[in-house]
Amino acid sequence: MALFSNIRPSGTTDTSGYGAQENTNPALNETVKLFKNNRERDWYENLSDLYAVVNSIQHLEKAYIRDCITPTEYTAACSKLLVQFKSIFKLAKSDEFPTISAFMDRFKFDCPAAMERIREDNPITIRNDKGNTSKCIADIVALFITIMDKLRLQMKAVDEIQPDMRELLDTMNRLNTLPPNYEGRASVQKWLQNMSKMSASDQFDDNEIRQMVFDLESGYEAFRKFLHSS
Template identity: 60%
Template sequence: MSLDCPAALERIKEDRPITIKDDKGNTSKCIADIVSLFITIMDKLRLDIRAMDDLHPELRDLVDTMNRLSILQSDFEGKQKVAEWLATLNSMQASDELSEAQVRQLLFDLESSYASFNKVLHNAA
């Protein structure tokens, strides 16, 4: 039996699984995880850690956790920026490194996304 599911295949190819937006009542844990992941990734970049395989796990977790957090809108700018960077890393080999310009841009995008995330938290409270 064969299924014709072009949309599902496209999501798989782009590494965009359909995630259920459900923090299962663990909103505080999701928020703490997101804060921790933002800080960890930014610290790695500031310590000149720039290899794809050193940055990918936390960036992937950050995307997944933000997608689960129910208080974040689907069009939240920070989610889009982080997802774009994850796509960039997904296109690289494990040993590839971000250029100096990419590191600066990623840090800028993470810092602005983190600031936007904090605004959402203050507005939700």
């Protein structure tokens, strides 16, 4: 967290004692706080998460270039990281960091491969993917993560979940290499059938949300195992 020691959320005043003029020589055993309330703590944690995700994309790009990871595994991992990046940047974005470039410049954070991937918003494997296999893999991973994130954020209405769930099933069906008995497909079909009997404004209860997340997590893990074995 030392990386962010000289910044604070836009619009706030540093009264925590950290960097204050009257406390220029703190005792060695004194606890120095980066934040003075939960809002500032969350902001610093979001910056740390953003740093970690961008750094992970950079290392993943290097691993792929050096042939340390298969194209299939790279595509899945990169797709997940890009979804996570978009989610965390929404939380970290501020007047001080309106763009990811501003964040990178502020901390002299040099990750050119990650920045290129973020700008393109796709794994590099999709560029020359004539059969669309990599595109399907990327979309399936992104949809799994997106739907689970929505459910964890208590988005319970049918019209908030069904479009992504329908797209997930359609994309699974386009991936010709996916085994017919893949368990994730059956789970998605089951939930879509349930939704077809509900109106757009109907909401799932907490038990249904918990079960749906469990089914999706199981389907996602089964998909990852399929990619690892293919």
